[in-house]
Amino acid sequence: MLFASDNWAGAHPAIASSLVEHAAGYASAYGTGALDQAVDRKFSEIFERDVAVFFVATGTAANSLSLASVAKPGGIVFCHRESHVIEDECGAPELLSGGLRLFPVDGPRGKIEPDALKAAIGRFAPEFVHAGRAAALSLTQATEAGTVYTLDEIAGLADMARGAGIPVHMDGARFANALAALDCTPAEMTWKRGVDLLSFGGTKNGCWCAEAVVLFDPGRAKEFSFIRKRSAQLFSKARFISAQFDAYFRDGLWLEIARGSNTMAQRLAATFRASRNARLAWEPQANEVFAILKRTAAERARHQGAVFYDWHPPHNLAADIGPDEQLFRFVTSFATTEADVDRFAAAIG
Amino acid sequence: MLFASDNWAGAHPAIASSLVEHAAGYASAYGTGALDQAVDRKFSEIFERDVAVFFVATGTAANSLSLASVAKPGGIVFCHRESHVIEDECGAPELLSGGLRLFPVDGPRGKIEPDALKAAIGRFAPEFVHAGRAAALSLTQATEAGTVYTLDEIAGLADMARGAGIPVHMDGARFANALAALDCTPAEMTWKRGVDLLSFGGTKNGCWCAEAVVLFDPGRAKEFSFIRKRSAQLFSKARFISAQFDAYFRDGLWLEIARGSNTMAQRLAATFRASRNARLAWEPQANEVFAILKRTAAERARHQGAVFYDWHPPHNLAADIGPDEQLFRFVTSFATTEADVDRFAAAIG
Amino acid sequence: MLFASDNWAGAHPAIASSLVEHAAGYASAYGTGALDQAVDRKFSEIFERDVAVFFVATGTAANSLSLASVAKPGGIVFCHRESHVIEDECGAPELLSGGLRLFPVDGPRGKIEPDALKAAIGRFAPEFVHAGRAAALSLTQATEAGTVYTLDEIAGLADMARGAGIPVHMDGARFANALAALDCTPAEMTWKRGVDLLSFGGTKNGCWCAEAVVLFDPGRAKEFSFIRKRSAQLFSKARFISAQFDAYFRDGLWLEIARGSNTMAQRLAATFRASRNARLAWEPQANEVFAILKRTAAERARHQGAVFYDWHPPHNLAADIGPDEQLFRFVTSFATTEADVDRFAAAIG
């Protein structure tokens, strides 16, 4: 009943084992070994085009360096008001990009609303030295609200960015969960819809530590290599990331894990729909479920060992929550079992 | 015969296995789990005092964030001219510290000479707004030249720093090798000799990826936690580092590995001493050996599969190298075998 | 009829003349000359306590370096949503502070609303490494909306900051106008109400270029001197700023100019109140007037040579502006004459 976060789980056995399997023997350092190169090729294969891949240590690093690579003096990055990059990264994007400013854009359920983006972009057009200037759009897929942009929505927002002359970054900390939800290809969810660079996260989906920046324009790779190194994000034994991704991609493990987590999230959702002590705040689409519970039910579950976080309600939801109710977040992972969910269902009643 | 670098080796089997062992089950994220806490306590035990420990992704990160934590506007960091922090970190210390300047100090064989440090510090005393001001001393132990500061040398340089009112950082990317060489305790080599904060490296000594900053003043921990996060260096599943350190420290494995690498370095040194085609550039003390080889011998060994790097000779050595000779670096690790060394010995003749 | 900005005026004759008067003869550089020291003392006299004064080049510099001096990793600065620091400084505060984040707080007519500040501070309490942490409150006096915080309002907001353990910065680009409006002493409007450091602006009030940071805790002066120099804001011939401030403070010239500008603003306001083609958006309190004009009237005035800026209406006002109307900003200065205002009144009808 540990629904605190997908980063509370350890590593999928296949991924942990891969680290033993590749432990022996030598490989040239800094990502130039045979396994590293094989994984690089695998990324290009998965994305159906030549991509440049850069491992980094954390999702925050992937986002921050992605944005650093498109930074310019006075630059403004448009992101959702509740996005990880603005809410949970302690100023890393600003520091590592040399001073980009993150501009919060509104929209229900974690998704940027096109009109809101249009207005936000409009504030910085034409370019005006005092106000700063548009530098990038950052989308989160799946969102922090456990929802998923449709392919059309991605294309629509990306078109707006393109019209403003700025690149599109996708924060894919839960990329696999979104992909599983949409049941499309990685290419369709990214560059085919106008995404220029991607934070590709494996950690939340069963890896120990496997995050990468994927550049759909490999021509920018050389510049990025310096950005990464001078941000202290270049692993020497990069093989330990490659070994994880090698197992991750083998036989579609990554999608299998993501589908599993999503299924567990749906099972949780069904629990909330069925409960008289709880209701869904909105429909989950990936592996995060937001629900409004009676405080007494939540306490009961916690006494029985359930772990999940209180959640700050978005603006538009706050009024809808009664005084004896509260909003909570529940996250599933490869480690979540049906038994977990069912025991939790029994606990809340 | 792969002597390119200690980061060409993978992971020691015990360390890789630990990642499998701890893969199952939940743990709270960001370094707050039971194993994380046990490893924290282990560090305090090893250093014989309460220390604050912060895992980071790379040695460059450990150095950069250590220095960032003692930064001040206009700050100058004194380091050896050949130190990793100034030669091999692509400006990460400057970026992550908000603009510290690294000031190279000379000294033979990778070690800062006391007189040179005194002169360097003197340039910035009294404090003068145009020139900047002293901010820290950074020592590398073992040095980039494969030598080791004696305890008295550390104490002497640290006293000088103390006299100038600045803290002492130790870059311990090869900490265990130095410790094994001096056969002293970790406390004796650090805070008992005036070191304030330490980059503690495990990666080069048999881990996959295990680097930490150790603060001997735990009162600075809270501030450091923000420095680390906003530099994108806070691992979510910190357990994967803890699992490595858990095995690393168990039954003295870390020192056993270091002693082994040092022994292999001595075996290599003996080879060079005995060869008519090679000579030691200076006596190795840890796991790096610098030797001057006849070019023909070096080529021969490389043809037989040996890998080792050309090395830029330090100023004072250049004149001593004949036209048919060249300086090379050889690094040993847990993966180096006696057979490797002996085969190499045969190759150079 | 040039109401574009108070920085369209040149310099008050007395201030320009002072630059001639002090041009001859030598003075030690970097603010250590006799005139510099006299001006320093004058600031302490004006503020009724020992203060440390640092000249800088621009209002943006004064704000940015003030905030830089209270920065911390992951730090958040609370400021009004329409404040200069967030709207008009192109990321300078972020760059020069090493990555502070500006957090917009709402409130009508340019003034931070206490409840909104409380909520904003509450988001970052208790300190949480992911979200960042409160670092400072920045108030603008007079505000960008031409209004003025009362002394009680300043004290109330400053108390809230104090309760959160953060210092209070005042952006006083139009400090004199606010002072004239409140008819209080500089001490009453600042440190006696909890302000810790001040951007003191002279440029908009009749100087050529005279901006200073005033620290009410002179113990922080040494640190600030390095912050200023490494931000490239230390004038060599500081005397040219001192010469301006010398004239500015002589016989109360600064307050006389401010009262004059405020009076002209009131005259403009009366014009709008009397016009059938215009109405005040809100009551002006300093030297900026915001008015809603019929577009035809505005065009007529512009054809006759009037210059004033279109203004983006604050959220709460937008609905109140008819389709044939528009919001404009009018700024007065020492150069504004009654004849100017009256001619403009005639033009709009």
Add this chain to the structure above:
Amino acid sequence: MLFASDNWAGAHPAIASSLVEHAAGYASAYGTGALDQAVDRKFSEIFERDVAVFFVATGTAANSLSLASVAKPGGIVFCHRESHVIEDECGAPELLSGGLRLFPVDGPRGKIEPDALKAAIGRFAPEFVHAGRAAALSLTQATEAGTVYTLDEIAGLADMARGAGIPVHMDGARFANALAALDCTPAEMTWKRGVDLLSFGGTKNGCWCAEAVVLFDPGRAKEFSFIRKRSAQLFSKARFISAQFDAYFRDGLWLEIARGSNTMAQRLAATFRASRNARLAWEPQANEVFAILKRTAAERARHQGAVFYDWHPPHNLAADIGPDEQLFRFVTSFATTEADVDRFAAAIG
């Protein structure tokens, strides 16, 4: 007898008067007024091509923003070991460029030696992510040693930079003095010899505060405008700089002042040549004179009111200074008179 620095003088009367002359009347702000545009055109005329001109507050700002405009992650700037940018700017270039590293290059008498530059550039070629990469060459003209690069020397060093694919910056804090010394045109001393961007200083040559960055490629102007603003260096009443440059350039005043200062420096030099208590450290070429004086003579002059700085002898000179001697620096300016020099000559004997 005040030879401390050329920034101890105030302003040339014509320049101070210009500030009175242009004080009245309105002008659009931020450098867009008629006078600003006239001065812009004047710069293009002086340099015989279209240039983009950006006023900034200080010489340190001009250098730092010039370098910021050519910065790249991991970038290295080659400059003379005694240059202002590395010795006297407190880390501003590093901060404002987001982390460039300044790499000191040797050469006698303040001038970079071609072989030393070649070796320095060679250290960073081919590009290597750990070491960083070449980003710019910065030359100081006149140098900090009071010497002047010949046109051929500039061209030679610039060619080397061009070969390495990096732009050439000139720190022209004493540009006019160098120009007067070489008796060539501004174009010949800059872009015709391969200089890409210039810190153009007026302050040391008789202005109150007049520094500009001159870009010989105006295509980079837009980017620079954001760099300047977000570094808090955009003056609102830019007219006060334009008014100074207007007078500065009128009827060749700037060259007249520079020639005068240089002549006074030669008169000082003659004094040292003639004295039995002093000797030139090397031949002065601009308005700074370095001389080795008997300590007793220096003390005597100081007792009679002379002011001049002790100077740290360059490496190669130290051995040449006797125990009863010391190296000093003497700077002349528009305010230096023949009587000053002659009185000083009498004082030292």
